Amino acid sequence: MALSIDRVETAGPRNVLGPRHQNRLIIAPQDHRPYSPFLFLAEDWFAPPAGFPTHPHRGMETVTFVLEGQMLHEDHTGAHGELEPGDVQFMTAGGGVMHSEMPGPRGVHSLQLWLNLPAAQKMTPARYGDQRASEAALVTGEGYEARLYAGELGGESRPHGSLWPLALMDLRLDAGATLALPLKAGWRGFLLVLEGEAQVGEGSTTPVRADQHAWTHAADADDVLPVKAQTPVRALFYAAPVIDEPVVAHGPFVMNTVDEIRQAFMDYQTGRLTTAGA
Known part of the structure; x- marks a missing residue:
């Protein structure tokens, strides 16, 4: 059975940090456990x-x-x-x-x-x-294109450049296109929507829109996270093994x-x- 999503969160507001520098926090948890091993994600224009x-x-x-x-x-x-x-x-x-x-x-x-x-x-x-x-490997299918920087997708694979294992892919989907993103057992992943809106996860009826990120995890077995674009979509998918430490x-x-x-x-x-x- 495909994965459902645990939660959907929205990026914070854009802030002015100084002359010619704006920033917003996409992920900035107080409690790191539900996000492990991801600590922080910032977007900057400078x-x-x-x-x-x-x-x-x-x-x-x-x-x-x-x-x-x-x-x-x-x-x-x-x-x-x-x-x-x-x-x-x-x-x-x-x-x-x-x-x-x-x-x-x-x-x-x-x-x-x-x-x-x-x-x-x-x-x-x-x-x-x-x-x-x-x-990066370019993986294409019916209505979608994925640039694979690390991980596995569609029979292609790329080693992770980080020390801790990490999957990273840049996704573009036409309206109506579907894609199943693989997630290994013990890994947590999130899909950050940059443009458009998509249904993410098994049984989902509420679209995930631009500036939102949807979270999931595969507990005991390898699985897939289904994505269906409602409009043309660009999104980034990150996934990595959970680190259960303080x-x-x-x-x-x-x-x-x-x-x-x-x-x-x-x-x-x-x-x-x-x-x-x-």
């Missing part, structure tokens, strides 16, 4: 001189999807790159990273997901990888205990953040 100058992270991963424009990034190792529309960056903060994310000359519209790491992986060495839109998050650090958060701040203040986990 252009020079706005941006995210060098800042720290520890204990989690970021998955950045560029919708429009150009993003320039670099980290404490000197590595750097540019992301164009449809490109994705998988960054593992692990034991500690110092990095910056700045807009190109024409600005950028991006989505950034924070993905948790289990305790055993929180202090791994930092790393990142850029995946170009052209490198979450203590403060600022840019996500650990399992308060003491670990204190240690992260101490390491940052003493210049040891990027070497403590080495």
Whole structure:
């Protein structure tokens, strides 16, 4: 039997953070358990001189999807790159990273997901990888097109660029088209509708509209989440295994205990953040 949805949520309002920078929080839970392993999802529109100058992270991963424009990034190792529309960056903060994310000359519209790491992986060495839109598998069917960045769909597969397993796909459906999204046992997933509206989940009669996200999970066996477009739809599907551990998050650090958060701040203040986990 196909999966039903657990809940539908709506993105928060758009806020002005400063000159040429607007932001809204799509996922910002107080209680992380119903969202695990997803911690946070933000949508940003920013252009020079706005941006995210060098800042720290520890204990989690970021998955950045560029919708429009150009993003320039670099980290404490000197590595750097540019992301164009449809490109994705998988960054593992692990034991500690110092990095910056700045807009190109024409600005950028991006989505950034924070993905948790289990305790055993929180202090791994930092790393990142850029995946170009052209490198994703293109899966097509009757009335739909899917760009597969990680996971499996329609006989195609792509490895996950994150340390923690993650499925990620960019979906476009014509009105009336249907698609079954696979979800592995023990995984949680959500469908973020960017444009249009669709019925999501077995037995659903209420459409999920643009700026809403529908959540589901596969408890004991592999299953599928049915999607039927009511109008032309663009949506992103994210899925990953649940991490059943305590979450203590403060600022840019996500650990399992308060003491670990204190240690992260101490390491940052003493210049040891990027070497403590080495």
